[in-house]
Amino acid sequence: MNSKIPGQFDILAIKRAAERLSGHVTRTPVLNSPMLDQVCGCQVFVKAESLQKTGSFKIRGALNKILSLDAETLRRGVITYSAGNHGQGVAAGAKLIGCPAVIVLPKNAPSIKIENCRWWGAEIVLYDPHTQDRAEVAQKIVEQRGMTFISPFDDFDVMAGQGTTGLELCEQLEEAGITPDAIVVNCSGGGLSAGVITALKVKWPEVDAYIVEPVGFDKMAHSFISGIPEKVTRVPDTIMDAIAGPAAGAKTLPVLLQHGVHGLTVNDNEAKQAVRSAFRFLKLVVEPGGAASLAAVMARKADFTGKKVALICSGGNVDPSIFMHAISE
Amino acid sequence: MNSKIPGQFDILAIKRAAERLSGHVTRTPVLNSPMLDQVCGCQVFVKAESLQKTGSFKIRGALNKILSLDAETLRRGVITYSAGNHGQGVAAGAKLIGCPAVIVLPKNAPSIKIENCRWWGAEIVLYDPHTQDRAEVAQKIVEQRGMTFISPFDDFDVMAGQGTTGLELCEQLEEAGITPDAIVVNCSGGGLSAGVITALKVKWPEVDAYIVEPVGFDKMAHSFISGIPEKVTRVPDTIMDAIAGPAAGAKTLPVLLQHGVHGLTVNDNEAKQAVRSAFRFLKLVVEPGGAASLAAVMARKADFTGKKVALICSGGNVDPSIFMHAISE
Numbered sequence: 337m338n339s340k341i342p343g344q345f346d347i348l349a350i351k352r353a354a355e356r357l358s359g360h361v362t363r364t365p366v367l368n369s370p371m372l373d374q375v376c377g378c379q380v381f382v383k384a385e386s387l388q389k390t391g392s393f394k395i396r397g398a399l400n401k402i403l404s405l406d407a408e409t410l411r412r413g414v415i416t417y418s419a420g421n422h423g424q425g426v427a428a429g430a431k432l433i434g435c436p437a438v439i440v441l442p443k444n445a446p447s448i449k450i451e452n453c454r455w456w457g458a459e460i461v462l463y464d465p466h467t468q469d470r471a472e473v474a475q476k477i478v479e480q481r482g483m484t485f486i487s488p489f490d491d492f493d494v495m496a497g498q499g500t501t502g503l504e505l506c507e508q509l510e511e512a513g514i515t516p517d518a519i520v521v522n523c524s525g526g527g528l529s530a531g532v533i534t535a536l537k538v539k540w541p542e543v544d545a546y547i548v549e550p551v552g553f554d555k556m557a558h559s560f561i562s563g564i565p566e567k568v569t570r571v572p573d574t575i576m577d578a579i580a581g582p583a584a585g586a587k588t589l590p591v592l593l594q595h596g597v598h599g600l601t602v603n604d605n606e607a608k609q610a611v612r613s614a615f616r617f618l619k620l621v622v623e624p625g626g627a628a629s630l631a632a633v634m635a636r637k638a639d640f641t642g643k644k645v646a647l648i649c650s651g652g653n654v655d656p657s658i659f660m661h662a663i664s665e
Numbered sequence: 666m667n668s669k670i671p672g673q674f675d676i677l678a679i680k681r682a683a684e685r686l687s688g689h690v691t692r693t694p695v696l697n698s699p700m701l702d703q704v705c706g707c708q709v710f711v712k713a714e715s716l717q718k719t720g721s722f723k724i725r726g727a728l729n730k731i732l733s734l735d736a737e738t739l740r741r742g743v744i745t746y747s748a749g750n751h752g753q754g755v756a757a758g759a760k761l762i763g764c765p766a767v768i769v770l771p772k773n774a775p776s777i778k779i780e781n782c783r784w785w786g787a788e789i790v791l792y793d794p795h796t797q798d799r800a801e802v803a804q805k806i807v808e809q810r811g812m813t814f815i816s817p818f819d820d821f822d823v824m825a826g827q828g829t830t831g832l833e834l835c836e837q838l839e840e841a842g843i844t845p846d847a848i849v850v851n852c853s854g855g856g857l858s859a860g861v862i863t864a865l866k867v868k869w870p871e872v873d874a875y876i877v878e879p880v881g882f883d884k885m886a887h888s889f890i891s892g893i894p895e896k897v898t899r900v901p902d903t904i905m906d907a908i909a910g911p912a913a914g915a916k917t918l919p920v921l922l923q924h925g926v927h928g929l930t931v932n933d934n935e936a937k938q939a940v941r942s943a944f945r946f947l948k949l950v951v952e953p954g955g956a957a958s959l960a961a962v963m964a965r966k967a968d969f970t971g972k973k974v975a976l977i978c979s980g981g982n983v984d985p986s987i988f989m990h991a992i993s994e
Contacts, residue, residue, distance in 0.1 A: 365694050367716060371784065384716075386948045387696060455700065615988075619715045619981030621948040652948030659944075660989045 345492045345591060347538045350499035350531060353400040357500055360432055361396055362388050364501075366508040366646075372617035376633050378640040381514060382614075383505045386622050386652030390456075392578070393501050393528055393650050394425030394488075400497030401486050402429045410435045412482040417441070417470040419449045421578055421651050422488040427456035438483060440474045489525030490585040499531025505646060506539040516543055517643035520600075520629040522650045523547035523556050524581040526588030529597070532648060537595050545597045546638060548628040550576040550607075556592065557599025559584040575604045575658060578625030578651050600638060606631040611662035614649060621659065626651035674821045674920060676867045679828035679860060682729040686829055689761055690725055691717050693830075695837040695975075701946035705962050707969040710843060711943075712834045715951050715981030719785075721907070722830050722857055722979050723754030723817075729826030730815050731758045739764045741811040746770070746799040748778045750907055750980050751817040756785035767812060769803045818854030819914040828860025834975060835868040845872055846972035849929075849958040851979045852876035852885050853910040855917030858926070861977060866924050874926045875967060877957040879905040879936075885921065886928025888913040904933045904987060907954030907980050929967060935960040940991040943978060950988065955980035 367382045385393040402414055413436030416426045423439045430437035439453045443462040454460055463473045478485050487494055502519075509516060519536045521529040526547070533545045547556055552572035559566045565584040574580050602610075607624040610631035614622040622630070629647040633640055696711045714722040731743055742765030745755045752768045759766035768782045772791040783789055792802045807814050816823055831848075838845060848865045850858040855876070862874045876885055881901035888895045894913040903909050931939075936953040939960035943951040951959070958976040962969055 362694065362696065365691065365716060367691065369718075387694060387713075389698075391948055615950055615985070619720055619950040621944055621950060656944070656992045660993060663985045664989060 345495055345534070345587070347534060349492060349496040350503050350535055353493070353496040354500045354503050356400055356403045357396060357497065360399055363504055364388055366505060366512070367618050367620070369617040372613060375613060376640070377636065378633065378642055379644045380630070380633060381509060381516065381644065381646045382618060382630065383501060383646065383648045384618070384620055385501055385648055385650045386620055386626055390421070390424040390428045391651055391653040392421035392425065392626070393498055393648070394421040395428050396500050397494035397497035397527055398422065398425040398486055399429035399432065401491060401493040402433050402435065404493045405484060409484055412484070413437055414486050415440065415474055415477055415483040416486045416488065417474045418488050419445045421653060423449070423453050424456065426486050427453045427458035431457045438477055440470055440477070442470070488581070489527030490587045492587060495527050495531045495588060495591070497531070498528040499535050501528065501648060502532030502535030505532070506535055509646060514644055515540060516646040518544040518546065518640060518645045520546045520548060520633055520645060520647040522579050522625060522628040522648060523549050524553070524579040525583065525585040526556055526592055527585065528648065528650060530588040530591040533595050533597060534591060536646070545595055546600050546632070547592065547597055548600045548602055548632040550574045550580055550628065551601045551603045553580050554599060554601045555584045556589070557601070559589050560593065560597070560599055563593070565589045576607050576625035576628055578623055579628060580625070598638065600632045602628050602631040602635060602637065606635045608662040608665060610634055611659065612665060615663045620649060621652045621654065622649045623651050623654035624658065624662070674824055674863070674916070676863060678821060678825040679832050679864055682822070682825040683829045683832050685729055685732045686725060686826065689728055692833055693717055695834060695841070696947050696949070698946040701942060704942060705969070706965065707962065707971055708973045709959070709962060710838060710845065710973065710975045711947060711959065712830060712975065712977045713947070713949055714830055714977055714979045715949055715955055719750070719753040719757045720980055720982040721750035721754065721955065722827055722977070723750040724757050725829050726823035726826035726856055727751065727754040727815055728758035728761065730820060730822040731762050731764065733822045734813060738813055741813070742766055743815050744769065744803055744806055744812040745815045745817065746803045747817055748774045750982055752778070752782050753785065755815050756782045756787035760786045767806055769799055769806070771799070817910070818856030819916045821916060824856050824860045824917060824920070826860070827857040828864050830857065830977060831861030831864030834861070835864055838975060843973055844869060845975040847873040847875065847969060847974045849875045849877060849962055849974060849976040851908050851954060851957040851977060852878050853882070853908040854912065854914040855885055855921055856914065857977065857979060859917040859920040862924050862926060863920060865975070874924055875929050875961070876921065876926055877929045877931055877961040879903045879909055879954070879957065880930045880932045882909050883928060883930045885913045885918070886930070888918050889922065889926070889928055892922070894918050905936050905954035905957055907952055908957060909954070927967065929961045931957050931960040931964060931966065935964045937991040937994060939963055940988065941994060944992045949978060950981040950983065951978045952980050952983035953987065953991070
């Protein structure tokens with residue numbers, strides 16, 4: 337299988353990102369628990385990206401994008417409009433490099449999220465979600481100040497940065513003498529999954545690849561059928577906020593299509609059980625959206641029985657109340 | 666400073682243990698959080714042994730002891746009487762090697778602890794804590810069945826195994842270009858601290874070394890003064906059960922004395938705050954006893970201001986109810 341998207345995204349981009357990010361990000365461990373294996377009915381190898389700086393993988397993509405900019409562009413700074421893991425990743429990445437960052441947030445955003453972005457030194461621009469569109473607010477600042485917008489997923493540099501998670505996973509599995517039968521990745525826009533699955537497929541072309549979305553947010557699985565990036569039409573409640581974005585990526589979808597990736601979905605209850613199992617068996621704090629891939633394996637959404645399954649626990653930024661609810665059940 | 670205890674315990678024993686354990690134990694990550702650094706007023710580098718197999722460092726020492734036994738001794742098996750982290754470490758270590766293990770437990774032990782030891786294939790021998798002494802029960806089995814007793818701390822092979830945590834920490838800090846000013850280790854009998862501090866002192870003779878005990882269980886600090894291994898005379902309640910043993914080790918004490926180690930204490934409330942901070946800033950599940958060293962640094966029990974402080978989060982085996990209590994405050 338040819339892993340190259342013409343001129344834009346391939347394993348070399350991921351390897352270049354790994355060189356750029358070296359020393360800036362944590363090489364997160366791959367964990368295994370025989371007790372968890374028994375629960376899952378297969379061998380599970382968990383890449384614990386919840387232990388990454390800022391509590392999620394997002395700093396990898398944001399920082400790789402920032403490090404791809406020339407000095408003059410860097411001086412003008414970067415901007416995004418995520419209040420969550422991507423916003424923190426951009427803010428922290430900008431601080432590491434010493435460039436300005438603007439995070440556009442709704443004025444009713446939880447104060448803890450605003451404070452986290454501000455802690456990393458980002459300038460916060462608040463907008464009224466009832467009367468303003470966040471993309472327009474950001475675009476205006478891009479035009480006025482010459483800042484560079486950092487997409488949460490639909491950008492080859494961002495995808496390559498997230499893909500370094502997969503490159504590390506390949507190295508770590510190989511060091512342990514493990515050839516995985518399957519790779520399972522949480523998915524919203526598809527930046528992490530496109531990057532990780534590209535890395536795994538180049539190393540092990542026969543590996544079965546899966547993305548996992550929340551029930552009702554399975555726009556990527558729908559995109560696999562239609563062949564065009566789909567949007568969510570109804571917006572159900574979910575505790576998996578980290579992977580509850582509205583749209584599949586135009587740049588990520590072709591990568592996932594190329595690799596013949598399968599789509600799985602999990603519900604909130606399954607995500608909570610995975611959060612509880614990560615607490616009990618792996619001693620990890622994982623947020624519900626970060627535990628979706630583990631939830632899919634635990635709920636045996638595909639036939640993983642007896643197989644070696646690699647997955648990513650992608651984030652750990654969870655409110656204590658939601659975490660307590662999950663582990664108390 | 667000469668780090669060699671004549672004929673018995675030195676850095677070579679730790680290096681031999683690291684070779685023996687290679688491939689059997691997890692190389693746990695060293696984590697840092699700028700937000701946690703701000704809270705602590707110093708740079709904190711956390712060796713996350715809570716992510717170790719069985720949820721604590723204990724498997725290192727138990728397995729190194731098991732691997733030091735000859736084939737005939739191994740065939741007869743190993744025995745210990747800890748219901749907690751050491752018991753699980755011995756049971757899991759024995760299973761990995763394929764030798765029999767007996768864990769002597771009080772018949773009123775929590776069923777989850779009994780089940781955990783049994784899960785790893787250990788034979789459970791229950792005794793009545795009102796009428797029987799656990800050491801006598803174990804000794805009788807040692808005599809009858811020729812099993813090898815594995816001390817939780819007072820054994821050079823166990824100390825060397827625990828010391829591999831420190832050897833890894835040295836390598837990981839050096840890779841990151843960090844020379845620590847201080848090393849802070851949770852302490853009960855002293856197996857982990859003797860091993861870890863030996864490794865750090867050989868690498869960096871100028872490092873300041875501290876052990877941390879629960880208030881009322883500071884038998885090691887008292888032993889530093891008297892020069893002989895002290896026992897706890899009164900037994901207060903504590904949530905730090907992992908480091909609430911009754912006695913300092915006769916073999917660990919001289920090692921700690923040799924290195925000029927300082928003793929610190931923390932109370933339950935400080936331990937809970939550290940558990941909460943590990944949850945929030947590091948995304949780690951740490952048990953209260955495993956968080957004692959972090960608690961000491963957070964509560965500024967010594968002058969760590971502006972320094973580079975390495976510490977061990979030594980275990981993550983915590984009941985959900987206690988964890989929830991800690992993170993809800």
